[in-house]
Amino acid sequence: xxKKIALTGDRPTGCLHLGHYIGTLKSRVELQNSYEQYxxxxxxQALTDxxxxxxxxxxxxLEVVADYISVGxxxxxxxxxxxxxxKALPLLNVLFMNMVTTSRLERIPTVKNEIxxxxxxxxxxxxxxxxxxxxxxxxxxxxxxxxxxxxxQLPIIELCNEIVRRFNRIYNTNxxxxxxxxxxxxxxxVGIDGQAKASKSLGNAIFLxxxxxxxxxxxxxxxxxxxxxxxxDLGKVEGNVVFVYLDAxxxxxxxxxxxxxxxxxxxLGDVALKSLLNNTLQNLLEPIREKRAxxxxxxxxxxxxxxxxxxxxxxxxxxxxxxxxVGLNYFA
Ligand code: TRP
Numbered sequence: 001x002x003k004k005i006a007l008t009g010d011r012p013t014g015c016l017h018l019g020h021y022i023g024t025l026k027s028r029v030e031l032q033n034s035y036e037q038y039x040x041x042x043x044x045q046a047l048t049d050x051x052x053x054x055x056x057x058x059x060x061x062l063e064v065v066a067d068y069i070s071v072g073x074x075x076x077x078x079x080x081x082x083x084x085x086x087k088a089l090p091l092l093n094v095l096f097m098n099m100v101t102t103s104r105l106e107r108i109p110t111v112k113n114e115i116x117x118x119x120x121x122x123x124x125x126x127x128x129x130x131x132x133x134x135x136x137x138x139x140x141x142x143x144x145x146x147x148x149x150x151x152x153q154l155p156i157i158e159l160c161n162e163i164v165r166r167f168n169r170i171y172n173t174n175x176x177x178x179x180x181x182x183x184x185x186x187x188x189x190v191g192i193d194g195q196a197k198a199s200k201s202l203g204n205a206i207f208l209x210x211x212x213x214x215x216x217x218x219x220x221x222x223x224x225x226x227x228x229x230x231x232x233d234l235g236k237v238e239g240n241v242v243f244v245y246l247d248a249x250x251x252x253x254x255x256x257x258x259x260x261x262x263x264x265x266x267x268l269g270d271v272a273l274k275s276l277l278n279n280t281l282q283n284l285l286e287p288i289r290e291k292r293a294x295x296x297x298x299x300x301x302x303x304x305x306x307x308x309x310x311x312x313x314x315x316x317x318x319x320x321x322x323x324x325x326v327g328l329n330y331f332a
Contacts, residue, residue, distance in 0.1 A: 040083050232267060246280065
């Protein structure tokens with residue numbers, strides 16, 4: 001039976017954190033057996049806002065690959081590759097750019113938010129502004145139909161599907177396929193400070209590679225309920241980061257439900273609660289940390305260079321079909 005193709009990726013701007021784990025990494029480990037899966041280190045997309053600091057991206061490359069493999073993405077089953085080395089992507093991107101208007105890009109909420117967050121003001125680099133188009137190239141080059149991503153990526157997949165439909169109609173082909181997001185139950189993890197999203201740039205995330213001491217320190221600094229001072233005080237569960245993390249990571253949902261009741265009634269202290277979360281996270285992260293420590297640089301390099309070779313073969317084939325559909329195969 002031919003397996004459908006799944007494709008995802010991350011920008012390499014540092015190590016991956018628990019938000020990535022619960023949002024997409026876990027899904028990828030689950031999906032890799034039922035789909036032909038491609039996992040891309042999106043260095044070119046990272047450069048759209050880090051172009052003046054390419055070293056940071058290059059230095060993060062193997063860190064991200066190490067994160068992938070240590071959570072259980074198996075490089076023999078999934079194809080892990082580097083975006084910048086896939087020769088077909090730039091040409092697909094340029095062809096797709098003709099099919100998207102600037103006002104359509106302006107309406108993408110994800111891009112709007114990022115422009116604000118990154119403080120571009122009126123000086124938005126064209127490369128950054130157009131990254132959703134380049135992401136459509138990533139997806140279609142592999143004929144991916146399943147995209148395990150966070151919910152912030154939904155509007156970008158929608159744009160990708162618009163491009164696919166337009167392209168296929170205009171060039172009278174069916175060589176591009178529409179794709180569908182695969183969302184995990186927790187698609188977005190709050191930061192340890194209670195901010196809407198845990199992220200590297202906000203400095204409020206727990207990294208998969210954090211030491212046990214750092215994890216503990218971060219857990220004990222988590223935002224809980226500022227009015228819950230004595231153990232006997234009635235506590236609030238909504239907006240309480242410790243409970244959000246317990247919901248996301250504790251295996252026993254009944255136990256968490258009971259704890260919530262006790263916390264709200266008064267009689268359960270923050271220290272006890274944070275200790276439980278600390279244990280939960282240490283248990284999750286310990287094997288990941290151990291696996292990470294066993295991975296040698298040469299092995300990681302071999303994995304992505306092999307993966308990139310395999311990925312180029314697939315993307316080249318799609319590009320050939322695209323070139324033919326547009327009629328650019330002058331010398332064939
Ligand atoms: N935009 C994604 C992120 O910031 C990374 C990415 C690039 C991606 N190309 C992709 C994700 C293709 C899914 C499919 O995390």
